[in-house]
Amino acid sequence: MTHAREHTIQVVAHRGASEDAPEHTLAAYMKAIEDGADALECDVRLTADGHLVCVHDRRVNRTSNGRGAVSTLELADLAALDFGAWKDPNESPDWGDPQYTSVLTLERLLALVADAGRRIELAIETKHPTRWAGQVEARLVELLERYGLARPRTGTTTPVRIMSFSARSLHRVAAAAPAVPTVYLMQWLTPRVRDGRLPAGSRIAGPSIRIVRNHPGYVDRLRQAGHRVHVWTVNEPQDVELCARLGVEAIITNRPKQVLTQLGRL
Template identity: 50%
Template sequence: MNRPQVVAHRGASHDNPEHTLGAYVAALDDGADGLECDVRLTADGHLVCVHDRDLRRTAATKGIVSTMDLAELDQLDFASWKNPWRDLDDEAPDRDDRLHRVLTLRTLLEMVADYDRRVEVAIETKHPTRYGGLVERRLVELLHHFGWDRPGSPARVMSFSWKALQRVEKRAPGVPLVQLVEHAHLWPMLSRVIGPDWLVGPGIDELTEHKKLGPRITSAGHDMHVWTVNTPTELDLCLQLGVKAVITDRPAYLLELLDDRGL
């Protein structure tokens, strides 16, 4: 039984505001092998690490990411939603606001590139979006800037859209691709259109509910990167299935569980 790669989902997001620099610093401090992020394109062409199309949940505004410039997003607080009572806690440490503003993908990749050990990055492009394939084009351009658009790259690209992944494959055939699977019943169709060397990323709930899904994916010759794995039971299922990477909100906890299992 091999030890899977532990990838921090939106950073160490169980304890920190997701997609903030602080969450990713915490994940690296925890020892995460990789970092996962979602990216969206701003109105002025910057890729930012934000999951939702609007900002009501994480920045308390009705603004839409794709209609706002980076400078506008940079004025927003992306951290207070996680702990709205923080200002009333006299024992809370002082907060460095630089760690809790909107995070550009470039900044995240710069941190990874400068880190003192290899860290991999799983980048999910969100669709549908008003910018269509421009998202993947900008992403490949940024990966090229870092020299990460070729075999051996620490970056991989994920999406629920197989067309989006095909766009990346065309522009950067050396970058690993992960076809995300939200519903088990979609696998027979996806299995016919994805590349033979693509990775597959099913959700842990689907693997749990549909016992045949995992074996069907592996028997088709695809390694699995599974989201979002946060409990001992979920981890054990992934270990039984030979999953290559587990994407988790709790990287420190999963690393501890793996150590306890002698892996």
């Protein structure tokens, strides 16, 4: 692919290498690191006892052998569940070890990245019930502060960015941790953002691949407005090619190894 040589597109593992391993598990993130992903994407929710865990859905029914809303369960309740049983365990014998498929806390993921031996960035998406307004962001910023990620050292950039479909959530993060980049996620091209402007507190555009397919010129409008562009979720070769041709800065994918190979980096 000739476009890949023009600039380096960051390849972000969506929920880890989630095509090959159960999403949001230690197995998926270890596989993504092994595959060479530049960054890891995760969704975070707050448990009933105040822990941030990597779970996409409001309820655990789809991705575990349990039931119930994350926000009503304590960490100990979640730790008793298997978050890998829904994926075929015959594909990888490692999934049989509970340490690889138990609920993953954001703190454990931060520790994994810190021990990786190379720079790996994190793209953290906030998920939260509206009745808990501000609590997820406050806990997240507190955790980033503890790991020294909210304020980068002089001459460096923070390896963490916060993403959300909620402009209000990003505004809270920007106010509490102004050095941390924020990504405004978009599923549809609405009048609010059609001209390339983003809500206050948002510094990076995160359009869906559906938007990019249907409105490729939108990437230029975003760039003219001074925004970087991170596209999700890009799995098909033709979509990778489109993103490379348009010069987006990051591709978020379930297939990091395949995308890196297509971009000529493996």
